[in-house]
Amino acid sequence: MTRAVVLPAFGEPVRVREYPPPRPVPGGMVIAPTYGGICGTDLHLQRGHLPIPTPIVLGHEGLGLVHELGEGTGTDANGEPLAPGDPVMWASSIACGTCPACRLHREPTLCAHRRTYGVNRPVAEEPLSGAWAERIALHPGATVVKVPDQVDPVAAMAFACAGPTLVHALFERRPVRVGETVIVQGSGPVGLAAAALASLAGAARVVVLGGPAGRLDLAKAAGIGDAHVDLVGEPDPETALARARDLAGGAGADLVIECAGAPVAVAQGLTLPRRGGAYLVVGQYTDGGDTLVNPHQIVHRQLDVIGSWAFTGAHVVEYVRLLPALAARFDLASLVTAFPLADAERALRAVAAGTVLKAVLEVAA
Ligand SMILES: [Zn+2]
Ligand SMILES: [Zn+2]
Incomplete structure (x- = not known):
């Protein structure tokens, strides 16, 4: 049997x-x-x-x-x-x-x-x-x-599962260009796959924004990500978001990849790309419900907001x-x-x- x-x-x-x-x-x-x-x-x-x-x-x-x-x-x-x-x-x-x-x-x-x-x-x-x-x-x-x-x-x-998901997102939906700065939201398998593939694709700097700290340490030890920001352990999320923007060059990243899964991550993520940058949403595979976003972020930053499914x-x-x-x-x-x-x-x-x-x-x- x-x-x-x-x-x-x-x-x-x-x-x-x-x-x-x-x-x-x-x-x-x-x-x-x-x-x-x-x-x-x-x-x-x-x-x-x-x-x-x-x-x-x-x-x-x-x-x-x-x-x-x-x-x-x-x-x-x-x-x-x-x-x-x-x-x-x-x-x-x-x-x-x-x-x-x-x-x-x-x-x-x-x-x-x-x-x-x-x-x-x-x-x-x-x-x-x-x-x-x-x-x-x-x-x-x-x-x-x-x-x-x-x-x-x-x-x-x-x-x-995360690897092919990110191959789809980064080969077809919004490729990483050589020399770009990238912020990845989330430090689970999907986030770390995004960070690893972004580096392999030629990103100049990859910032992993996630947590808890133990996960970020594991990512660091595995060589994934150039900088790591603990959002989970930070009492004020705005401090962590500002730090991620700073590490990506001050004005934000060329490309932000959402791999966190919680709806609130999208509201936060819209503030992370530089003006004229792109926001690639991958992590919201399950319908986690609504979240409050400020749509002005999309227009003022003139963002490309892109989804990628499976x-x-x-x-x-x-x-x-x-x-x-x-x-x-x-x-x-x-x-x-x-x-x-x-x-x-x-x-x-x-x-x-x-x-x-x-x-x-x-x-x-
Ligand atoms: Zn899966
Ligand atoms: Zn069919």
């Missing part, structure tokens, strides 16, 4: 259950996950903040070994031959290819009928469709990419391509805390409490 971590219903603890081993469908494959990542979205799923079907095997990010290829499956997304035992990552979502977003607007992240492993493939339809399991069965259309041999799998997991398979392939360069420059593995698969509930509580930066479930071979 195959063990998997199931969310039985909203608000309940996750539990390990067993299912018959899956068989690969033609054009698909079965993967044996080595690691399944835990992301903030998983907490929202558990709490019922998103309308998903239950019971469901969770895990929309993972890295594993090809276990069995389905009939007709021979290569990864780059056309590289695939064989059992190859380390791979895969994209959680498959866009439909036919809705207006896919076909007319060329925006597959906005697909109206996206099917996502670990999010909307319930046990009733497909038991083993999440990465928090000994096996996951992928269907035709899933984007699978080989992970280069020299990349430490733990390092690859540091930004498993990612596609292409962004996962691009993230994996960047991994050797990212891992050479930053100590990504130091950001990750591994928990055994059976301790998934404990790991979720650690993520909720903020005691770990990036939690992954380790699936014993």
Whole structure:
């Protein structure tokens, strides 16, 4: 039998259950996950903040070994031959290819009928469709990419979901230009992925505005960000915001990337770009409600305000391509805390409490 971590219903603890081993469908494959990542979205799923079907095997990010290829499956997304035992990552979502977003607007992240492993493939339809399991069965259309041999799998997991999210935001929505100053709001995995990619893209200075202090110390030790401002530990947020603007050159940053998630961060963030700068909002993936903003900031600063939603398979392939360069420059593995698969509930509580930066479930071979 195959063990998997199931969310039985909203608000309940996750539990390990067993299912018959899956068989690969033609054009698909079965993967044996080595690691399944835990992301903030998983907490929202558990709490019922998103309308998903239950019971469901969770895990929309993972890295594993090809276990069995389905009939007709021979290569990864780059056309590289695939064989059992190859380390791979895969994209959680498959866009439909036919809705207006896919076909007319060329925006597959906005697909109206996206099917996502670990999010909307319930046990009733497909038991083993999440990465928090000994096996996951992928269907035709899933984007699978080989992970280069020299990349430490733990390092690859540091930004498993955040990395492709920021590749989409920074490749397509608002690229970082060489020599720009950048302020990143938020020091969780999304914020640190933004800061690391901004540096790699040639930013002259990257200021990480976040907290608590322990998280910023972890970022510093990993080599991520040129300057760090603790907003959480500062009694008056205005002091921290002014300090971030100063560190970005006084008048504010050329580009500010919101990766904090709390709605109030957007009200604060609109005051951080220089006049004529850009504000890229990435962190508000879950609807956290309203916040009071001063729209004058947008006009007086003449801001470009840009949103970026999720990612596609292409962004996962691009993230994996960047991994050797990212891992050479930053100590990504130091950001990750591994928990055994059976301790998934404990790991979720650690993520909720903020005691770990990036939690992954380790699936014993
Ligand atoms: Zn995620
Ligand atoms: Zn679609």
